[in-house]
Amino acid sequence: MSKGRRIRASVAVAAAGALALSACTPPEEANGPGDEADDTQFLRLATGSTGGTYYPLGGEIAQLWSDHVDGVSVDSFPTGASVQNLRALEGETEDEEEGQIDQVELIMAVNGVAMQAQEGSGPFEDQPLENPDDIAFLGNIYPEVMQVVTLADSDIESIADLDGANVEIGPAGSGTEVAARDILNAYGIDPSEDINAFDSAFGDAATALGDGQVDAAFGILSVPAAGIEETSATNDVRILPIEGEEAEELQETDESYSLMDIEGGTYNGQDEDVTTLTQWASLYTTGSLDEDTAYELTRVMYEHADELGHAVGDQVQLDSALDGQGPMELHPGAERFYEEEGLL
Structure with missing residues (x-):
């Protein structure tokens, strides 16, 4: 199987001031009686942990929508990411800062996890969603690259x-x-018995790796990943390849995966290209979102992507919007946009 899409790592780091995190003012406080903006549609976007890519990038996307979609205001908030977000489309979820959120119309999630939610497999096998077929795909945001990192002076190759x-x-x-367990199993390693598994968020995991507390860390991350960059500033690192028969097996059983090269020189100590697997950070909603709103959200995200200040903003590309879609149904509004753009 030939190597898939290549990604050129950017060393640009978004300035803190560019992270325009949206804040949704309650409707009753936003406007006075009779104000035309009383008809504003308020939406919420569930992102990920504050230390990851989803939260700051999701904040920028929410602001982009609020600025460019007439009659729409989008608020973003931090969550436990993919699995929690997919469940949030059906009911209450927990905001790390605000407590219970009663309604979530938009979420960010890894495409492979969304497929598992629809199939009732993986983390949804014991507690499936009530209406998995109601999940609607809007489009991809950026490649979610599986990066398995260890220190360059370790014996782990x-x-x-x-x-x-x-x-x-x-x-x-x-x-x-979810992906780490799949990958370990493909290599004949039982993650429950054959390794000592830890469950830290990647920022803490990278710190533990640098301090020698763990031997390796899995992370589905954008490229370059800030946590790996920070670790490689003081310790040369090695990115473990995922290729050959094991990668082919994973792709055959899960169509959300594709191959991607991380270019040599992306991190200190990683001098050669490394082949690994990628999934996609994608946007999902439900069929209850009206068609015109879904159309405008999709259109604005791609047409105004150059306004995103985040380091992965330039990876929001229309030509990869439908990669790894798999069996997930497009929202009719998004489908109309892609038809107009000649992608369908």
């Missing part, structure tokens, strides 16, 4: 070498944890 190691596999229910 492949996924198979993780047998018996101390390994950070991601928070329970996260896209990282």
Whole structure:
């Protein structure tokens, strides 16, 4: 199988001032009686943890929508990411800062986890969604690249070498944890028995790796990943390849995966290109979102992507919007946009 899309790592880091996190003012406080803006549609976007990519990037996307979609105001908030967000489309979810959120119309999630939610497999096998077919796909945001990192001076040179190691596999229910278990199993490693598994968020996992507390860390992350950059500033790192028969097996069983190269020089100590797997950070809603709003949200995200200040903003590309869609149904509004753009 030939290597898939190549990604050129950018060293640009978004300035703190560019992270325009949206804040939704309650409707009763926003306008006085009779104000035309009383008809504003208020939507909420569930993102991810404050230390990851979803939260700051989701804040910028929410602001982009609020600025460019007439009659719409979008508020973003931090969550436990993919699994929690998919469940949030059906009911209440927990905001890390505000407590219970009663209604969520938009979410960010890893495409592979969304497919599992629809199929009732993986983390949804014991507690499936009530209406999994109501999940509607809007489009991809950026590549979610599986990066398995260890220190360059370690004896670990492949996924198979993780047998018996101390390994950070991601928070329970996260896209990282779901994919890490799949990958370890493909290499004949039982994550429940053959490794000492830890479940830190990647920022803490990278710190533990740098401090020598763990041997390796899995992370579904944008490229370059800030946590890996910080670790490689003081310790050369090695990115473990995921290729060959194991990668082919994973792609055959899960169509959300595709191959991607992380270019040599992306991190200190990683001098050669490394082939790994990527999924996609994608946007989902439900069929209850009206068609015109879904159309405008989709259109604005791609037509105004150049206004995003986040380091992965330039990876929001129309030509990859439908990669790895798999069996997920497009929202009719998004479908209309893609038809107009000649992608369908």
